Every structure is written in structure tokens, then in C-alpha cells.
Amino acid sequence: MRILCTNDDGIHAPGLKIVEQIARALSEDVWIVAPELDQSGVSHSLSLNDPLRLREVGPRHFAVRGTPTDCVIMGARHILGETKPDVVLSGVNRGRNVAEDVVYSGTIAGALEGTILGLPSFALSQEFSIETRERPLWETALQFGPPIIRKVIQAGIPKDTVINVNFPACAPEQVAGIRVTRQGKRNLGFLRIDERRDGRGNPYFWVGFERSASKDTPAAGSDLAALAARYVSVTPLRLDRTDEAFSEELTDLLK
Numbered sequence: 687m688r689i690l691c692t693n694d695d696g697i698h699a700p701g702l703k704i705v706e707q708i709a710r711a712l713s714e715d716v717w718i719v720a721p722e723l724d725q726s727g728v729s730h731s732l733s734l735n736d737p738l739r740l741r742e743v744g745p746r747h748f749a750v751r752g753t754p755t756d757c758v759i760m761g762a763r764h765i766l767g768e769t770k771p772d773v774v775l776s777g778v779n780r781g782r783n784v785a786e787d788v789v790y791s792g793t794i795a796g797a798l799e800g801t802i803l804g805l806p807s808f809a810l811s812q813e814f815s816i817e818t819r820e821r822p823l824w825e826t827a828l829q830f831g832p833p834i835i836r837k838v839i840q841a842g843i844p845k846d847t848v849i850n851v852n853f854p855a856c857a858p859e860q861v862a863g864i865r866v867t868r869q870g871k872r873n874l875g876f877l878r879i880d881e882r883r884d885g886r887g888n889p890y891f892w893v894g895f896e897r898s899a900s901k902d903t904p905a906a907g908s909d910l911a912a913l914a915a916r917y918v919s920v921t922p923l924r925l926d927r928t929d930e931a932f933s934e935e936l937t938d939l940l941k
Contacts, residue, residue: 687713687839690771690800692757693779694725694792697749701778704824705810709775711832717771719761721792722749730755730795740765754796762803773839774800777810778827782852784811784909785870788923794850801848801925808835809848813855813913822855829858830918838920846925852909854916865917870908 689709693702697720709716722741731753738760739751748765750757754776762771776796783791793809800807810831814822830853838849850869854861880892904910912919 687772688715689713689773690761691718691775692754692796693720693777694754695780696721696724701780704778704827705775707828708831718747719757719765722751725753725792727790728753728792729790730798754792755799758796758799774805774807779811780822782811782813784852785872788869797848806839806843807848809850811852815855818855823857826853826858848923850921850923852913852919854913856916862916865912867909867912867919867921868907869921870904870910873902
């Protein structure tokens, strides 16, 4: 099994070493193609107006000055040559990718691009807490990642479906189990704009995240609820985002 690994945190991110270890637990034929720079939050962007610079950083390890989407395309359509990858692993992201994160995440996008190319693809993310923010518990991803991936591959993944896996912010022995979940939803308003001033007094802005004063209770069965209860969350996400129910209403409305 030939495995292509990427991420959105960049070629030097600690989580990329973790996803490589996970891949090597499944196969010896592992290739790394990751962004030269941190690409967190770039979603499924594709570089169309800038050239892609490619740098070999080691045997079967490549850095691309581009997005995670660019990396998967470069790996599958150029770097690996005639023998295409059998599986794409994207991650392991430093921080969870659940609820609305799915829309923004470059980690998810890397796996989505693999799915678009017809390859079984997984997005892997390690949640951290306030206490583990500087040192995420990568051991949890290392222990639970390989068996989950192996079982799902053996069972088969439907066409146009990507598997989003999130590991809870606890040690492996504290994990309660594995849950298949649906994409959750946070309360509105978690994004904010932080205005600051530079040395000349000119304004500049950062996009930030609000910490809710009262902790939300996530919906049962969601990825948010699973992580809160210390379960590994496994969410199958579809490429087709058509709202079938509303589509039927619109059909009647627009006759």
C-alpha cells in the first residue's frame, strides 16, 4: 500500500512526524508532500496565480510552496510518478477539526482533495486542552490512528466520502472508546476581529476566536460531544453538499 501524507501546519510541524509514524505502521511505502509554510485555515484553496516551488528535503520528503490541496495534487500527479498512492493521510493537525472547522481547515482540504482524486482519504487531528496546548498528547493519535485506518480501509470507503478523525485531548489510557459521529455545530459568534495598532499608529487586524463565557453543551452524537466525553470521533464527510430536502421545496417553488 502506497501512502501519501500531507498536512496544513507545514513541513516542519511535529504532527507531520506523527502522521508519518502512523503511515509506517501500515506500510513501508510512505511519501511526504507538505506545505513549505503554515497553511492553517486556507481551506480547499488551489494556487492558480502563483507558481508552485518544489523542494526535496529528504528521501521521499518534499516541501511545496503552496496549499495542502496543491501538495496532494503535486504528490499524486507528479512526484509519485506512474505508481499512484493508494491512500491519503492529512495531518496530524495540532488541534481538533470539528463542527465549523471542517469548512476552514486545510487538513480537511488535503483529505478532500485525495477523495476528489478517487483515493481513500483520512483527515487526522489531535485535540489539545489549555494544559496540553504547548505539548499535545500525540501518543493518543499514534495508538488509535493505525487500527482505525486499517479497519476502515478493509471495510471500504464509499466514493466521494472522506473520513475525519479527531483524537481527544487525553492520554491513550484515558480514551473512553471510538464513536462514529456527525459534524457538530457551535453557537454563532465564535469568530471575532481583534484590532491593533502598529508602531506608526496604523490599524491592523487579526481574526480570532471567542471563548464562550458559558460552555456550550454539544449535541448528542456530534463530533463535539464525542471529544468532550474523551472518545475518538470518526466522522464520514461527503463531497456532495446538496441540500436534498430544500432542493425538493425549491423545485415546487420555482416551477
